[in-house]
Amino acid sequence: MKRFLTPDDIGSFSKALEDARNAKNNPYADQALGRNKTLLLLFFNSSLRTRLSSQRAGFNLGMNVIVMDINKDGWQLETEFGVVMNGDKPEHIREAVPVMGRYCDIIGVRSFAKFENKEEDYSEKILNQFIELSGVPVISLESATRHPLQAFADLFTIEEYKTVERPKVVLTWAPHPKALPQAVPNSFVEWMKVANVDLVVTHPKGYDLAPEFMDGVKYEPDQRKAFEGADFIYAKNWASYSDYGKILSTDRSWTVDEEKMALTNNAKFMHCLPVRRNMIVTDGVIESPNSIVIDEAANRVVSAQVVLKRMLQYIAEEEDL
Amino acid sequence: MKRFLTPDDIGSFSKALEDARNAKNNPYADQALGRNKTLLLLFFNSSLRTRLSSQRAGFNLGMNVIVMDINKDGWQLETEFGVVMNGDKPEHIREAVPVMGRYCDIIGVRSFAKFENKEEDYSEKILNQFIELSGVPVISLESATRHPLQAFADLFTIEEYKTVERPKVVLTWAPHPKALPQAVPNSFVEWMKVANVDLVVTHPKGYDLAPEFMDGVKYEPDQRKAFEGADFIYAKNWASYSDYGKILSTDRSWTVDEEKMALTNNAKFMHCLPVRRNMIVTDGVIESPNSIVIDEAANRVVSAQVVLKRMLQYIAEEEDL
Amino acid sequence: MKRFLTPDDIGSFSKALEDARNAKNNPYADQALGRNKTLLLLFFNSSLRTRLSSQRAGFNLGMNVIVMDINKDGWQLETEFGVVMNGDKPEHIREAVPVMGRYCDIIGVRSFAKFENKEEDYSEKILNQFIELSGVPVISLESATRHPLQAFADLFTIEEYKTVERPKVVLTWAPHPKALPQAVPNSFVEWMKVANVDLVVTHPKGYDLAPEFMDGVKYEPDQRKAFEGADFIYAKNWASYSDYGKILSTDRSWTVDEEKMALTNNAKFMHCLPVRRNMIVTDGVIESPNSIVIDEAANRVVSAQVVLKRMLQYIAEEEDL
Structure with missing residues (x-):
């Protein structure tokens, strides 16, 4: 799995539910998959459950986890193309995202709808730039249109x-x-x-x-x-x-x-x-x-763990090629 | 140990001091106890020593550690019962705390006296809700009346x-x-x-x-x-x-x-x-x-490690039942 | 290596570049060195690449990593000597730094030039207090005059x-x-x-x-x-x-x-x-x-990893004495 946004990304629900039961009953069984892999959880917006449950899911899989509040720990990102960047946004998302993809193996992104522009929100503009530019599997941690x-x-x-x-x-x-x-x-x-x-x-x-x-x-x-x-x-x-x-x-x-x-x-x-x-x-x-x-x-740990495990399997297959 | 707030919680001082000497001399001896356990350090107030020393103690015991500044990384929690929550606090402590207890194995809480109401502070209102509602062992990382x-x-x-x-x-x-x-x-x-x-x-x-x-x-x-x-x-x-x-x-x-x-x-x-x-x-x-x-x-690592170890032992005993 | 600020600290460039190639080709080879060691990344200023790449380098070496934004997670530090501390800075750097050195094995510090006083900036006043007082190896994560x-x-x-x-x-x-x-x-x-x-x-x-x-x-x-x-x-x-x-x-x-x-x-x-x-x-x-x-x-992970590895080797040698 390279992307987690819609039901299509998870495929068969009966298989997904079986995976969920396995993750819940045996949460530490897949740590070999996560060894030396780093999960980046990137927040444009606040979080409690998603922040904690995704960290826990990463730990259960033996991953290293980095949490970053981009606007507080880093800085604001420019998302428009072609602008002269002489304002308050010191970095373009087209540099920031590929760089993050070089430091981390999987990226989770929380970026809420801004309610400024319906088309922009419903195009999942921010999340899609991570999917397009990061080079690594990307999870929506609640993006503009989906959770x-x-x-x-x-x-x-x-x-x-x-x-x-x-x-x-x-x-x-x-x-x-x-x-x-x-x-x-x-x-x-x-x-x-x-x-x-x-x-x-x-x-x-x-x-x-x-x-x-x-x-x-x-x-x-x-x-x-x-x-x-x-x-x-x-x-x-x-x-x-x-x-x-x-x-x-x-x-x-x-x-x-x-x-x-x-x-x-x-x-x-x-x-x-x-x-x-x-x-x-x-x-x-x-x-x-x-x-x-x-x-x-509590089942948020389970859903995150199933998704992360599938992404780790995808990475392992890619590394085998 | 399910709670750490008063001397009664630690029991015999001579045993506690012996444990402290052992933790200091042999800090990595108990990592099997902490394996796959997650420590949540939750801060309603700022911290330097407590934040760093408690993380170190958790690492020494082989735990995963999550640090969260609830007011900055998450949001403000409502602590009054029965109110219509139409103000600036989007979550009630009676949901937030049990959820945290489902994501983590031990919770440390820093919540200072607010000096608004002596009885409220001296009832350890915030810490006690964690003890009552989280379902996991709870450590005071300096609460209203004790450190x-x-x-x-x-x-x-x-x-x-x-x-x-x-x-x-x-x-x-x-x-x-x-x-x-x-x-x-x-x-x-x-x-x-x-x-x-x-x-x-x-x-x-x-x-x-x-x-x-x-x-x-x-x-x-x-x-x-x-x-x-x-x-x-x-x-x-x-x-x-x-x-x-x-x-x-x-x-x-x-x-x-x-x-x-x-x-x-x-x-x-x-x-x-x-x-x-x-x-x-x-x-x-x-x-x-x-x-x-x-x-x-420097001895703050030692005291935290003794307390965490006893809580991990309590968890291990519970799991054995 | 006890300090990383200038080219002198790294010594021979051909050896450093050979180490960099090794770190890039075989990033997980030295995890025994980092086991049970804690890296503190301390930020007086914002960061994206340095924050993420240094964490990744620490993980690659098997270290535990703590990230702290001192002004946000902790509080402002007094850096002048002899003042009556009755203002807005509750802790002196002369206490804070040695304490950090007792909780962590290596400290990275980001502290930019303030542009208030050229001599003060060019004396690397903040970084040098970490070098002088922490008792552990110190890395500049971009200090006043160098990156x-x-x-x-x-x-x-x-x-x-x-x-x-x-x-x-x-x-x-x-x-x-x-x-x-x-x-x-x-x-x-x-x-x-x-x-x-x-x-x-x-x-x-x-x-x-x-x-x-x-x-x-x-x-x-x-x-x-x-x-x-x-x-x-x-x-x-x-x-x-x-x-x-x-x-x-x-x-x-x-x-x-x-x-x-x-x-x-x-x-x-x-x-x-x-x-x-x-x-x-x-x-x-x-x-x-x-x-x-x-x-x-992407090579920021490599440079950080070479430096951290040399510091871990220094620590291992000291422990052997």
Whole structure:
């Protein structure tokens, strides 16, 4: 694997889930693969789970791990081509990225949507320059439009907790005081469309995800109706795609609470975290026995480890040539 | 050991000192214990010695170490229960801490007194949430009321340098331009009360430590009198406990200088560092042969290593069950 | 090797280049030397290449590596002697440095010229306190007047790419919007004077380097004339030495472009990076096949590894005594 961004990159889900079970049950089995390999985790934005779980996954595989907050530890990178660089950005991404690729064997990049330009965000401009220029395998640690390590962990968590062959999974928008990217819901929908689940998305008017993600997905405007019979409730806020990056509602009647959870089929509650309590979800729901957010977060090590292992295998094959 | 905050957590001092000697003489002997274990060092406040010495101790034990400045690398954590999280804190400590416990095997936490609320500080509110919620062993890397790794290193340093069976140890307040927490003097007193030393505390009016620490400790208001016959002078500034968090004096007649050191029994000079020269202590005293502040700081690796080793042993026993 | 600042510290260049080839071809051969040794990389200033390449070099040698941004992760250090420390600097360098030396086996320090005081910068005041006080081997990771890891990597890169026994190497000043230290050109000149190359320096009036560096070096005021027949063009901006720290020119007629490169003997283009495109060099030149800036940057791992290995050998010899 040279790139990890979409479900296509992981291939067969049944194989991926089998790999995930193996990584979870036997986390230190593949350290020979990671020996003398260095993982660079590069953050344009803050992180807690991704930072810690990706480091742990690298350690489990015997890798050396370097974490770098590029804007704080280094400096701002110019991403436009052809400009006279006499401003506040001392280095061009076209030098910085190939250099990083010479120091490290795998690069993970977190670079959120900036909400300045929809086309630029949805072209994954930053991440794609790493893929194009670094010369090494690249993982999205949440990029402008996707958060695939989260979606893979979510898939595995649902697999672990499901009690029926094909569970009903509801992605529900919920209110939040700040404008959040669509990366998590985009990836969640993208992965659930391929998974053996019955996916329903519910959100207020104006919060449709981009058509390339929502095509073919069941939409239910009535949140309560959507919750009926659900096996998993996946809550998340996102800003508007059509009115790009805008907050159209902070309506707390969309907050996931005990009364709505009672409509479900004893559903498990999921969220990628960090979560705003009493905005996204009530204290009562997130602290209930049906909340599996901590186990879901713990599976971030598993998804990262499966992806890193496949990249290390790719590197080993290349070295053999 | 599941928790390291007070002398009770370390148990027998003679056993702890024996462990410290072993760790110092043979620092790499226990790497099998730390293999594939990850130590998370989490800082809500800045650090130099604690950051470096705890990393080194983890390395000596064969551990992987992750350092995280939560406010800079991650984000601010909400610590109140029941609030509507629509402000500037995107994550609740009740999610963040259990998640960290799933990524790491031992957590060290630095979280200073905030001087906003005495009861809150003295309840060790932040540290105790880590102890309660993380599911893994937790070390105070200086929390609101205690700095036990420092006190243990101090105990060991005194043991190494003492020339009499029961030395006279003087804790003296000294002036400082900023309000400093009581954590270091609290722990120092708490440990010295158990140790085989003759402890005397001297400070200006209004600087009594909390009663639970000072109970049964000899107090001498006259600094010069306190210094007479002392074998160790331990200098430290702290803000008032009774007038909580306030600076009542910056009187430089309390600065430790050569003339006062001459009153002692050729005492060694100690300080936890960082130290404000010519406020806490003169250049002459801290650069004198009797100053043992660097050896004292070096012993921070030793105290951290003893504590980490015991926690790794606890983990190994749990895994065996 | 106890110190790495000047060419004298590395000794014979032919031996150093042989070591560099070995490190490049067989990067993991010396891990026994680095086992249980800790490298501290201490940054007073930002870094990308140095931060990553030095970590990688340490990993290659089996070392543990700690990165610390002293001003952000720790606090500001007082460097003046005899002051009353009642301001914003809570620790003196005379305590901080020996303590670091007790926690780590080798220290790398980045501390740029401050352009406040020429004598202070050119005395390498900060770096020399680490050399004097730390008790361990010290590497300049670019200090006030020199960047020797860069110069050593440059030497090795020229050795790899040269097609004649004694190539013509041109160091050319180029414009930049901010005042930059002289460390890189100083070290480049200092190393090239010893190397088997024909060195020519070209720059506008007022940009002479310090006499101790320029003594005996060929200076050509006409940039185009300097470029004639060159095998390597090494571009770099620096602020004035005589009018210390000032920008005397931002004249973009000094930018390295295709037309000037055509005057050379099909020269390779070099720069230490980060580089301001279309100020220092045009997009066309830096993206041309003759640009070797990425390979040059990659060799930073090699130069760091040679230096670290020699320091580890020094430590091993000391331990044997």
